[in-house]
Amino acid sequence: MQTRELNKQLAVLATGILTFSGVLIETAMNVTFPDLIAQYSISTKDVQWVTTIYLLMISMMVPLSNDLMKRFSIRRLFIGANALFLIGVLLDALAPTFSLLLLGRLFQGISTGIALPLMFHIILTYYPLEKRGTMIGVGTLTTAIAPAIGPTYGGFLSSVFSWHAIYVCLMPILILSLVIGLAAIPEIPVHLKSKLDVKGLIGIGGFFTGTLLFVNQMGQLIGWLGLFAAVLGLMLFLHQVKHLAQPLVRLHALKQKGFRLFLLGFLMCQFLLLGISFVLPNYVQIVLGKSSFIAGLVMLPGALVGAVLAPFAGKVFDRKGPKLPILLGLRIACVGWLALAVFMHIEQIYLLVLGHVVFMIGNGLCYSNMMTMGMNQLTKEDYGDGNTIFNTLQQFSGAIATTIVAVIVGFFQSVSGTTIIQGTTRGSIIAVGALWFLLVSILIICNQYFLFKKN
Template identity: 60%
Template sequence: MKEKKIHLLLAVLATGIMSFAGVLIETAMNVTFPTLINQFGISTGMVQWVTTIYLLVISIMVPFSNYLLKNFSIRKLFIVANLFFIAGLVIDLWSPSFSILLFGRLLQGVSTGIALPLMFHIILNFTPMHKRGTMMGVGTLTTSIAPAIGPTYGGIMTASLSWHAIFLFLLPVLAISLVIGLYAIPEMPVKKTGALDIVSLLGVALLFSGLLLFLNQIGSLLGLLSLAVGIVGFLIFYRQATRGKNPLVRIAVLKNKVFVLFLCGFLVCQFLLLGISFVLPNFIQIVLGKDAFIAGLVMMPGAAVGAILAPISGRVLDTFGSKKPILLGLSFATIGWIALTLLLRSPILLGFVAGHVFYMIGIGFAYSNLMTTGMNLLSEEEYGDGNTLFNTLQQFSGAIATAIVATIINLAQQSQSDFIAATVTGSQISLLVLLALLVAVFIASLIHFRKEPKLG
């Protein structure tokens, strides 16, 4: 019955375009950071808030969307999200100051925070199980490929026109998304289930805000106070999640250790996607002296490979199970990441292209399949909570990754007199930290699949 009420592929496409646009801007703005620093007279630590505030808002909105999906129709939510995004684009297109730019990014974060869980909600509730891998591959294409395409898009716009053009050319894209969504997503009645847990939402806001401020103010009194705020937020959220009548998220799904493994693997992949999208374009501009266009162009081949592999990898999972694509993907990603880390000391543009392509082959096979495999372990009643955890932590992990690499590079730049050498050192340390996480996930997955050879 459900499949007859909604044009599934078009509905996923409409919400996917909106999610894609959100994540695209996320990394497209990274290549503009040197330009924004000069134009607005701000530091490296300050400019990364263009990305961080966006991801912070998404991290708060996604748990809230779990409540929205239970109480409002998917059509209404789609329209609201789309209009918020368009408003954010118009504001950033005009933005005469850094604070107004951040406000526009905030509105875009609200939109993407609704669009991402909405897209996966449609996939999980309207797609037959035997086709879910393929559809999840199409869905996660937005969050895995957009970070890689973003620097290319941002570089072309900034070098040929202006960073404002990044927002201008997405306005017709959002208009197309709106038209498709209005056609494909019908008005469907919703049985309202429970009231909004305001206390939980407050806890989430304090948790994510405190931790991000801490990462941006490490070593200062403000940083310690921010950490304390984050801890208080976690305690509030945890108490409500375990004792509240209508918690935003039921964290009982985290008792499933295998689900947690795939969730962690998925989050590490997100760490890598956002980390390299910050480090590599800025490295190419600052250290190699290339413009934003070249910095973005280096990322394009890898993005194309990842785009091709995302839906294909889902079909591989539907056909052969989860073990082969996940382990193959993590292997390729590890090799490519090691190559990128080593190349920072002896930079070669074509070497960066090759390393990034190899790494994106791995992401193409592993990323969406980690989420699909994790979600397949849950019951239908747990889909909303699992979906919320994946999307909330995905965005927050992206914010953490951006904050961590920006902080490491900033600290290195401040500790050495040679700005270029300090940028090289900071960039390499950043990639080594993320490499350690990737290796840990790969080893844990290898151990799991050896114990459970019949899984998937």
């Protein structure tokens, strides 16, 4: 009995380490972009694909993961995810070309897209209801802490050694995860109950990839081809949803107005998180002339505050209801975000840290509660699909955010007669300013929702 309990804990630990590594590497590379631009002779618009292709693969794998768990045992999925991550890390540790770097990121994205839902699947499958909350909390803490320390981890290693060390240092951690998983995760046969919606998967892939290409290459032929692929992909996916009894993702949840509203708010929070994760480290390095390590440290206080506030915000939601944490959080986030735009004119690093911390306090109060409120609008039958919609679009919105801010900053950097510092400053301020108006819009919409609900 004790051995079985120990194996369950080790199984969660093994998948948790793999997931932690995946989420860590998501933000660790953001502080290395100036180095990558110089080493590979690429533009700001190109370098953002290091993050975008990673998030794109996760967003495609999340809706597929439920099907994979019906077709393959947990042990095989874990081994496959770990092997793909190791291959991706090895490729990026060498990476003589930018294309090879992106290929490695692609493998890492696929692996994380499998590992993240697999960890929670193990918890939900093997832990009773009375212990499930604690274990889910541990899993959520893993995904919250990793992005907080990612920029500092990446900044330190790239400053002391080179950005390649970010991947080299992950190898022993991944091997440890593999060893623990092989010892603890049993081989349990599974029985296939449904056919894979291949057309639906192709449709999602075409829509996501085409949209990113359109945004990244707007005005160019490849951008218009991307838009065409996105439209075709969306039409194919919607056709499958309408005509299949068991499509890749059912969209009944989107019929609920409250679900759509808080999904939008949640995605806006994710949009801001990933947008500032691109803008701020690059601004600190290019405009203020600081090292990648300092750029990572600038992000650390706010990220830790956001991670620590998440469980506290959930308790406030349970005790006081959704209105207080969501509206208060959005208002604080608006103040912090506006402060960031203003402080970029002043060019004082401690003020940027302050603005980011204030924003993350607000974001920490409302971010996870947006998802909770959205899911509360659904019936139990729609929980699975609602959860998939949230997680899939969360990753995709992050990819879109990174692409848009990179395009804006890259545009101003390329203006004739403008230095790289002037272009980065102007582009960063405009990108942050534009996103502030979107944040204010979400605040107004949510405020109206709670007013209407009260009446």
